[in-house]
Amino acid sequence: MRYKLLLIVAIVFIYASKCDNSTDPIEPFDHAAQVAIDNDSLVQYMQTHFVNANGELEVIANNETPVYDLVTTQTVTKHWDDIDEDVTYQLYYLIQEQGINEQPSPVDSVHVSYKGILLNDEVFEQINYGNWFTLNGVIKGWQEGIPHFKSGNYTVLPDQSFAFSDTGKGILFMPSGLGYANNNYNTIPASSPLIFYIELNLIKRTDGDRDTILSMYEDVDGDGDYSNDDTDGDELPNYFDNDDDGDDILTKDENPDPNGDGNPSDAIDTDGDTIPDYLDPDN
Numbered sequence: 001m002r003y004k005l006l007l008i009v010a011i012v013f014i015y016a017s018k019c020d021n022s023t024d025p026i027e028p029f030d031h032a033a034q035v036a037i038d039n040d041s042l043v044q045y046m047q048t049h050f051v052n053a054n055g056e057l058e059v060i061a062n063n064e065t066p067v068y069d070l071v072t073t074q075t076v077t078k079h080w081d082d083i084d085e086d087v088t089y090q091l092y093y094l095i096q097e098q099g100i101n102e103q104p105s106p107v108d109s110v111h112v113s114y115k116g117i118l119l120n121d122e123v124f125e126q127i128n129y130g131n132w133f134t135l136n137g138v139i140k141g142w143q144e145g146i147p148h149f150k151s152g153n154y155t156v157l158p159d160q161s162f163a164f165s166d167t168g169k170g171i172l173f174m175p176s177g178l179g180y181a182n183n184n185y186n187t188i189p190a191s192s193p194l195i196f197y198i199e200l201n202l203i204k205r206t207d208g209d210r211d212t213i214l215s216m217y218e219d220v221d222g223d224g225d226y227s228n229d230d231t232d233g234d235e236l237p238n239y240f241d242n243d244d245d246g247d248d249i250l251t252k253d254e255n256p257d258p259n260g261d262g263n264p265s266d267a268i269d270t271d272g273d274t275i276p277d278y279l280d281p282d283n
Helices: 002-018 031-049 141-148
Strands: 049-052 057-059 072-080 084-097 110-116 125-135 153-156 160-164 168-174 192-204
Touching: 031 049, 031 084, 031 168, 072 141, 084 141, 084 160, 125 192, 141 192, 160 192
Parallel strands: none
Antiparallel strands: 049 057, 072 084, 084 168, 110 125, 110 192, 153 160, 168 192
């Protein structure tokens, strides 16, 4: 009986220890510190690899031109809610083929074929025939990088298969903060810089809130960031808000696009104050 009592006491003590809420709080992840680590790793990779005749990255062996000398650098800012701060990153991209049609906006849908690799050249994902993605629903590196390319053409072959031609092709080199950050994602370890070979096959213009204005035209301040355009202050960005001025009249009912092309440049301005009705709560 004495031993049973001791065992019960021990179990209660262990359980109480595990439930103790007095432990130190977990420190937020230092996204800014990771920037320098990732950038150094990406630069080293690009300085030691070249693009071979097949368009693939390969280790330099005979004084080939480093891919680092060929890429374009883009500065990207991303806000992190866990630290309530903006962090600045360097995204690198190489355009191998521009494509011949339209470029997507960061809020359009795209059909992309791709291969993703880690800095050890391990392939973590590959989609050869392409999938549709909405760019504002994918990682930041894609949302910012893919709009540099143009789409191609789509052909249905006699056997009912299909083929793409004249597509946009290239390589994106992104720090972990523009990928999956400090999270493990499938076979991608936390804090992993990523490289994507991408082929932009097709694009589809979106109207996320079905207000008859294409989402690409709802960046009211023209800064390229669609998330900070909230005309009525209801915490819904305009491209997700079907009443942009908060006057209880749906945007689509305020003549935002008389000629029906999705562009509100011809929107009705009833009171002549240079603010179109769909953005003006007191027209």
